[in-house]
Amino acid sequence: MARLAGVSRATVSYVLNNAEAVRISEPTRRKVREAAEELGYVPHAAARSLRAGHTRIVLLPTSHVPVGPLYSTFLNELQWALRRLDYTVVQYGSLGLSGDEAVRAWAELRPVAVISLGEITLSARNVATLKRAGARAVITMGPVAVPGAHALVMDQQEVGVRAAAHLVERGRGRIGVVVPEEEGLELFSVPRLAGARSVAGAEVTALPMAYSEESAAALAARWRGLGLDAAFAYNDEYAMLLMRALQDEGLRVPEDVAVIGADDLLIGRLLRPRLSTVRLEMPTGAHLASLVDHAVREPSEVTERHDLMAAAAVHREST
Amino acid sequence: MARLAGVSRATVSYVLNNAEAVRISEPTRRKVREAAEELGYVPHAAARSLRAGHTRIVLLPTSHVPVGPLYSTFLNELQWALRRLDYTVVQYGSLGLSGDEAVRAWAELRPVAVISLGEITLSARNVATLKRAGARAVITMGPVAVPGAHALVMDQQEVGVRAAAHLVERGRGRIGVVVPEEEGLELFSVPRLAGARSVAGAEVTALPMAYSEESAAALAARWRGLGLDAAFAYNDEYAMLLMRALQDEGLRVPEDVAVIGADDLLIGRLLRPRLSTVRLEMPTGAHLASLVDHAVREPSEVTERHDLMAAAAVHREST
DNA sequence: TTGAAAGCGATACCAC
DNA sequence: GTGGTATCGCTTTCAA
Numbered sequence: 001m002a003r004l005a006g007v008s009r010a011t012v013s014y015v016l017n018n019a020e021a022v023r024i025s026e027p028t029r030r031k032v033r034e035a036a037e038e039l040g041y042v043p044h045a046a047a048r049s050l051r052a053g054h055t056r057i058v059l060l061p062t063s064h065v066p067v068g069p070l071y072s073t074f075l076n077e078l079q080w081a082l083r084r085l086d087y088t089v090v091q092y093g094s095l096g097l098s099g100d101e102a103v104r105a106w107a108e109l110r111p112v113a114v115i116s117l118g119e120i121t122l123s124a125r126n127v128a129t130l131k132r133a134g135a136r137a138v139i140t141m142g143p144v145a146v147p148g149a150h151a152l153v154m155d156q157q158e159v160g161v162r163a164a165a166h167l168v169e170r171g172r173g174r175i176g177v178v179v180p181e182e183e184g185l186e187l188f189s190v191p192r193l194a195g196a197r198s199v200a201g202a203e204v205t206a207l208p209m210a211y212s213e214e215s216a217a218a219l220a221a222r223w224r225g226l227g228l229d230a231a232f233a234y235n236d237e238y239a240m241l242l243m244r245a246l247q248d249e250g251l252r253v254p255e256d257v258a259v260i261g262a263d264d265l266l267i268g269r270l271l272r273p274r275l276s277t278v279r280l281e282m283p284t285g286a287h288l289a290s291l292v293d294h295a296v297r298e299p300s301e302v303t304e305r306h307d308l309m310a311a312a313a314v315h316r317e318s319t
Numbered sequence: 320m321a322r323l324a325g326v327s328r329a330t331v332s333y334v335l336n337n338a339e340a341v342r343i344s345e346p347t348r349r350k351v352r353e354a355a356e357e358l359g360y361v362p363h364a365a366a367r368s369l370r371a372g373h374t375r376i377v378l379l380p381t382s383h384v385p386v387g388p389l390y391s392t393f394l395n396e397l398q399w400a401l402r403r404l405d406y407t408v409v410q411y412g413s414l415g416l417s418g419d420e421a422v423r424a425w426a427e428l429r430p431v432a433v434i435s436l437g438e439i440t441l442s443a444r445n446v447a448t449l450k451r452a453g454a455r456a457v458i459t460m461g462p463v464a465v466p467g468a469h470a471l472v473m474d475q476q477e478v479g480v481r482a483a484a485h486l487v488e489r490g491r492g493r494i495g496v497v498v499p500e501e502e503g504l505e506l507f508s509v510p511r512l513a514g515a516r517s518v519a520g521a522e523v524t525a526l527p528m529a530y531s532e533e534s535a536a537a538l539a540a541r542w543r544g545l546g547l548d549a550a551f552a553y554n555d556e557y558a559m560l561l562m563r564a565l566q567d568e569g570l571r572v573p574e575d576v577a578v579i580g581a582d583d584l585l586i587g588r589l590l591r592p593r594l595s596t597v598r599l600e601m602p603t604g605a606h607l608a609s610l611v612d613h614a615v616r617e618p619s620e621v622t623e624r625h626d627l628m629a630a631a632a633v634h635r636e637s638t
Numbered sequence: 639t640t641g642a643a644a645g646c647g648a649t650a651c652c653a654c
Numbered sequence: 655g656t657g658g659t660a661t662c663g664c665t666t667t668c669a670a
Contacts, residue, residue, distance in 0.1 A: 008657045013649055021650085023655060046365035046374075047647035050662045055365075062410065079412035088424070091381070091410035093398035105407070107366040113446040129359040206570040213588065247378050267586050269532060270563050332665055340666090344639065366663035369646045505642050 007032060016043065023283070040150050045088075049110065054134055055146070058292060060089045061102060063119035063184070078115075078287025083106025085293050087112070094120060107133035113292050121187065122149065137295030139288075143187050148157035151306045152288075154280055156188050158311040159220040162278045163260050164202040166313035172230035172258050173180060174203050178219075178242055180234050181210040181260045196232055207231075209238060213245070220245035229257065236261035236268040236277055243271065243318060258319040273317030281310045313316030324353060335362065364407075368429065373453055377406045377611060378430035380421060382414045382438035382503065396604025397434075397602060404612050406431070413439060426452035433612050437461025437506065441468065456614030458607075461504050470625045471607075473599055475507050477630040479514025481597045482524050482551040482579050483521040485632035491549035491577050497538075497561055499553050500529040508553050511581070515551055526550075528557060532564070539564035548576060549638070555580035555596055556585040562590065562637060577638040592636030600629045 007028060014022050022120040035041070049055040062074075079089045092094055103126040106114060114130055116122055117143050127138050127148035138149040145151040155173065159175075167175055177196050179189050197204045205228060209215050223246060231246075233239035239261030243253055253259050253273055255307040260276045268275035283291075326347060333341050363637060368374040379394075403447045409428065413421040422445040429452055435441055437460050446457050446467035447573070457468040464470040480494075486494055496515050498508050505537040516523045524547060528534050542565060550565075552558035560581030562572055572578050572592055579595045580587055587594035602610075 007660060009648075010659090011655090014656090017649085019650090025655065028655085040444075040451050042423055042448065042452050044369070044647050045427040045430060046369045046429065048649080050363070050365045050369055051647080052647050053662065055656090076412075076414055080415055083412070083415070089412045091412065093395075093402070093408040093410065095395055096402070097398055107361040110363060110365065125359075130359065132359050133361050226652080240586075240589050244591075250666090267589075269557070270559050270590070271362050273562075328664075329642080329666080330640065333640095336665085338666095342639065354648080362665050366646090367665075369648095370663080370665050372646065 007156055012036075028145050031197075041232045055110050055112055056087050057111040058082050058089050058110055058113045058115065059106050059109060060091045060115050060117065061091060061106065061120060062091045062117070063093070063095045063097075074285050078288055079285070081286045081289030082292065085289060087292075097230040098256050099126060103129055104139065106130065107135075110134045112296055113139070115288070115292065116140045116142065116149075117189065118154070119184070122146045124148050131238070137292055139292065139295070143191050145306050150291070152309065153306055154282065155310045156191035157195035157198075157312065159262050159278050159280060160192040160197075160232070161199055162195075162311050162313045163192075163262065164196040164199035164204070166260060166276070166278075166315070167230045167232065167319060168199060168201040170258060170319055172319075174205075174228045176205045176207045176226060176228045176231045177230055178207050178231060178233040178238050180208050180238060181208050181215070183220070192232075192234065209242065210237065211241065213241065216241040216245035217248070220249045223249060223251065223257070231259045233259065233261050234274055235263045236265040239275055239277070239317055240267060240271055243275065254317070254319050259309055260313070261319050264314060269316070276316045276319040278311055278312050279313070283307075283309070327405045331355075336480070342514035344447075350385065363610055371605060374429050374431055375406050376409050376428055376430040377401050377432045377434065378425050378428060379408060379410045379434050379436065380413045380425065381410045381436070382412070382416075391599050393604050397607055398604070400605045400608030404608060406611070418442065418445060421541065422448055424431075425449065426454075427501065429453045431503070431615055432456040432458070434607070434611065435459045435461065435468075436502065437473065441465045443467050455618045456611055458611065459613065462510050464625050467495040469610070471602060471628065472625055473628045474630065476514035476517070478581050478597050478599060479511040479516075480518055480552070481514075481630050482630045483523070484517040485579060485597075485634070486551065486638060487518060487578060489638055490521050491638075493524075493547045494549045494551055494619055495524050495526045495545060495547040496524050497528050497550060497552040497557050499557060500527050500534070502555070512552075528561065530557065530560065532560065533539035535560040535564035539568045539570070539622065542568060542570065542576070550576055550578045552578065552580050554582045555584040557595055558594055558596075558637075559586060562594065573636070573638050579632070579638050583633060588635070590637075595635045595638040596633050597630055598633050600631070602626075602628070 012032055015029050033245055061254050082089050092106060099120050102120055107130055111134055124147035130138050140146045140149045140154045143156045144159055145153055177193050179193055193206055209219050233242055239259055243259045246257055262278040264277045265280040268277050324411060331351050333343055334348050372526055401408050418439050421439055426449055433449055433454050443466040449457050459465045459468050460471045462475040464472055496512050498512055528538050545592055550561060552561055558578055562578045565576055570576050581597040583596045583598040
């Protein structure tokens with residue numbers, strides 16, 4: 001744009017970046033600003049980052065659009081906090097890509113940090129690729145730790161443990177664990193199931209169920225034959241579907257069947273009886289943002305640390 | 320990377336882009352591929368697009384994380400379809416940015432297309448800025464059309480009309496319309512309210528309510544004094560909160576109060592009585608993707624067209 | 639079939 | 655104070 005405003009490109013750059021090292025006369029500044037405004041000039045991020053050798057992009061892969069207010073509040077907070085730290089938050093839709101393909105695509109953008117929310121599992125090689133491509137921080141939030149990355153491990157097994165322990169405490173030992181039939185949730189559902197199995201006094205039956213009323217009704221229809229006195233559903237949504245179907249079958253909750261979900265979704269509080277659940281303590285968005293920032297500034301200090309998130313049962317009326 | 324694999328950078332480019340115009344010997348190809356693999360080489364998107372003069376980025380601004388399976392299915396479909404057409408889908412979190420700020424930030428990335436889902440209202444100037452920055456298609460999905468952009472107008476007013484008309488048909492004329500207290504939803508809630516008001520035989524009272532159990536309970540507590548026989552809530556989530564609170568107050572649904580929501584969320588079917596709702600006919604993700612692709616290839620043909628989405632009431636048990 | 643070199647837009651060093 | 659200019663990594667035209 002520049003020269004058409006009467007000055008050189010260098011001068012434009014100085015003015016628009018408020019360069020301190022160099023003094024520009026006020027009339028010139030004004031001229032440049034006005035020209036930029038008039039032309040609707042916007043700097044070219046690609047050129048800038050090519051020159052600079054790095055970007056300020058924080059990449060958030062999203063394969064499934066997140067569901068639930070807990071998750072979306074977290075995401076909003078995170079984005080807001082990162083922008084305040086002058087990062088550009090880019091969500092990259094990675095649905096249907098394999099891990100390797102996805103990582104290549106991310107790396108092309110040369111993000112300074114990647115926060116993987118766990119839908120795609122990264123290998124040590126993947127992390128290395130990202131780092132070679134300029135990522136100073138790779139943070140994973142998921143069920144398992146990843147070599148080379150800072151991991152915030154959401155201990156899904158602990159969710160299962162808490163749920164089953166809660167039921168056993170309340171005198172229920174024959175527990176049906178609802179496992180989603182939908183693909184892509186295994187990373188969460190398998191450890192949750194395993195956690196439940198590991199609890200002393202719990203006799204666990206795995207119950208596949210899809211996220212639909214029909215599937216829930218079918219499961220409820222054969223419930224009496226299963227000889228169970230409690231259900232732990234994959235999450236509150238599955239729990240709600242099941243609980244409703246059980247009630248439609250004439251079973252009383254919690255008298256005949258205790259039902260517990262997970263993830264503490266708001267909707268769990270809207271049903272009657274109110275749904276007991278297991279809550280996972282997420283870090284706040286601001287906390288994670290400052291972790292990212294720290295990792296970007298001092299990569300050596302933060303790499304390879306593993307933090308564990310706690311889980312706790314929340315007792316309401318359904319158990 | 321290249322020269323370290325024994326060939327020139329040009330050759331690398333040819334091989335990795337499968338250039339047809341030029342024939343490269345098979346041994347060379349293999350050498351290049353192996354070197355790339357070994358070094359974990361990933362091309363630099365910024366350099367590429369700088370050289371090419373354009374990107375394949377389709378930018379999806381997201382300010383609020385979308386809620387509900389209808390919306391998220393749509394988004395997943397859209398991303399998947401766009402990637403099949405070889406676009407890079409980038410969601411840009413724009414929460415807390417003004418329209419002008421957001422547009423500048425988007426324009427810096429030089430997207431070839433922008434699909435604004437309606438949380439931020441674009442001005443004609445904004446659209447012009449994006450186009451000058453290389454956007455060949457600007458598509459808005461929202462309550463209002465935008466000059467210069469291809470608009471998919473979701474007629475929010477029609478949602479209000481359908482809801483109120485449905486209630487009037489069923490003999491309810493004194494309608495409370497729940498309006499969210501949360502910020503950022505005005506673009507949807509105001510026309511929905513206006514639409515309801517415009518229906519003959521409907522006497523409408525606006526009822527501010529926040530998305531919390533407390534707020535719903537407070538509203539329910541003063542319900543009998545309002546002299547209303549029906550409620551149209553902003554969407555199914557607000558409807559569920561309100562319906563539950565009304566029932567806790569001892570009011571019967573639909574006998575004492577008919578309740579209707581909007582957006583046809585799955586959870587609406589889990590409550591008893593099942594929630595009546597108004598459904599907005601969204602285009603499929605694949606449809607929108609091909610619209611984008613067409614607009615990118617032939618911008619002149621598509622600009623400024625306005626398509627209207629239909630809305631229809633779905634009767635269940637709560638009305 | 640492969641290599642050399644120009645150039646995309648922004649920046650920062652160095653002269654003037 | 656301001657204007658040239660080399661540079662980032664990649665693609666593509668032209669020569670060899």
